[in-house]
Amino acid sequence: MPVTLTKSILNGERLALTRTLSHIENNTSEGNLILEELFPHTGKAHLIGITGAPGTGKSTLVNRLVFNYRHPHQGENAPSVAVVAVDPSSPFSGGAILGDRVRMQDLAGDPGVFIRSMASRGSLGGLASTTSGLVQVFDAAGFDIILIETVGAGQAEVEIANLAHTTIVVEAPGLGDEIQTFKAGILEIADILVVNKADKPGADNALRALRNMLSLTQPEKKSVAHHDDQLTIEQSPEISDLADQDWIPLVLPTIATTGEGIVELISGISKHKEYLKSSGGWILKEQARLTNEVGNLLQLALHKRWNSSISSADYDDVLDKVVRRQVSPRKAVERLIKGAGL
Amino acid sequence: MDNSQTKIRVLIAKAGLDGHDRGAKVVARALRDAGMEVIYTGLRQTPEMITEAALQEDVQIVGLSILSGAHMTLVPKVLKMLRKEGLKDVKLFLGGIIPDEDKPKLAKLGVDGIYGPGTSTQSIIEDIRKACQ
Numbered sequence: 001m002p003v004t005l006t007k008s009i010l011n012g013e014r015l016a017l018t019r020t021l022s023h024i025e026n027n028t029s030e031g032n033l034i035l036e037e038l039f040p041h042t043g044k045a046h047l048i049g050i051t052g053a054p055g056t057g058k059s060t061l062v063n064r065l066v067f068n069y070r071h072p073h074q075g076e077n078a079p080s081v082a083v084v085a086v087d088p089s090s091p092f093s094g095g096a097i098l099g100d101r102v103r104m105q106d107l108a109g110d111p112g113v114f115i116r117s118m119a120s121r122g123s124l125g126g127l128a129s130t131t132s133g134l135v136q137v138f139d140a141a142g143f144d145i146i147l148i149e150t151v152g153a154g155q156a157e158v159e160i161a162n163l164a165h166t167t168i169v170v171e172a173p174g175l176g177d178e179i180q181t182f183k184a185g186i187l188e189i190a191d192i193l194v195v196n197k198a199d200k201p202g203a204d205n206a207l208r209a210l211r212n213m214l215s216l217t218q219p220e221k222k223s224v225a226h227h228d229d230q231l232t233i234e235q236s237p238e239i240s241d242l243a244d245q246d247w248i249p250l251v252l253p254t255i256a257t258t259g260e261g262i263v264e265l266i267s268g269i270s271k272h273k274e275y276l277k278s279s280g281g282w283i284l285k286e287q288a289r290l291t292n293e294v295g296n297l298l299q300l301a302l303h304k305r306w307n308s309s310i311s312s313a314d315y316d317d318v319l320d321k322v323v324r325r326q327v328s329p330r331k332a333v334e335r336l337i338k339g340a341g342l
Numbered sequence: 343m344d345n346s347q348t349k350i351r352v353l354i355a356k357a358g359l360d361g362h363d364r365g366a367k368v369v370a371r372a373l374r375d376a377g378m379e380v381i382y383t384g385l386r387q388t389p390e391m392i393t394e395a396a397l398q399e400d401v402q403i404v405g406l407s408i409l410s411g412a413h414m415t416l417v418p419k420v421l422k423m424l425r426k427e428g429l430k431d432v433k434l435f436l437g438g439i440i441p442d443e444d445k446p447k448l449a450k451l452g453v454d455g456i457y458g459p460g461t462s463t464q465s466i467i468e469d470i471r472k473a474c475q
Contacts, residue, residue: 014397014398014427015397015427015428015429018397018398018399018400019400021400022351022400026347026348026349027347028348089379090374090375090377092375093374093375093376093377094349094377095349095373095374095375095376095377095378095379095380096374096379096380097370097371097374097380097382098379098380098381098382098399099381099382099384101381101382101383101384101395102382102383102384105384105391108388108390108391108394109390109391109394114398115395115398116398116399117381117399119349119379121347121349
């Protein structure tokens, strides 16, 4: 069966595509076989990540972005677009409400668009553990652009940056003061920072705070004011060359509900792609992504092997000792690994 | 730990033009709490949109909420389009105001379950689980 499904996917059959996505998501052995066969056909699509706090307008922005991609100026080709939208699974029931499609109604009926919702199924980094697998299937199926929308992310859900070529972080006015922009985490991974809902009060402050934050690290400033004198800072040539090549994140206002700023955002995304292609960053991103993927799979495989070689009685016994404060958690892990013969 | 993790996926859609979606939301929430993945598409869905979403999301169950009385028009269209897309194994469940005399006709068309006001969410959950076995 995998071989026929693979062929059908490469031929653009939607039923085969959707069934394969389920196989991958459910981590079935058929799914893994199909991924093997599809892998040589991947590596062509532009992967764009959209992340940001819940309610900042990520899905509405995706709706607008895809709509604009699909309705370009006359004479330009419309790229085909796949959307992978991740929403959280309940930590209690394991169920989920996947509601991103509600905002993407403008894309209905377009054969050049394929939207797939997925639940995070216990993963914590803003994506599901099988998201990259789904993206590979869409890539092999020939979609030119793949938009990946993360779960509503707080400060530390940065996994998307390992997957996407271009990461867009969506902010909205009123989410915090300048100190928030200093913090490590989600803002650091942005190639493009979008302040959505730019018609709401506080949008200017948000834009200013983000631009200020970037100006502190922008390498282009080569002179500083020192009392009344203007001092020029000498830089060694290599450093300034490197600095010229560095991508400075764009800060763009949008109003996703009306479509304002979307054209500028699309041109920003294209610029970033050109930058990656010309600077060699594209290849570096591919390397980082695949390295990360191998690391994740290795971790899963090791865990699976460990899990199958330890008896649940031993496991419960050690846990019981930890709960009684007879064995420390670290010591317990040591014993469990030894007990599995690893 | 089981490595493969299959979940029941359900599409909940409001078909047609009525705007009362409380029932659909209650059902969606109950299915979520029963461990299912619910794709919620919101109001005013056409048969085309419902079929497209069912295909793209690869759901086992489509749950339609219709309170407008248009079920005898909408349901056959949805069923026909689902079959046309090759989604022959997708089960169709119906909720809303459905007169008793229409129920046998709908069942004959291929509707797998009809749930009116007062249905317990538990019975819907059980029927969905049975249908997905």
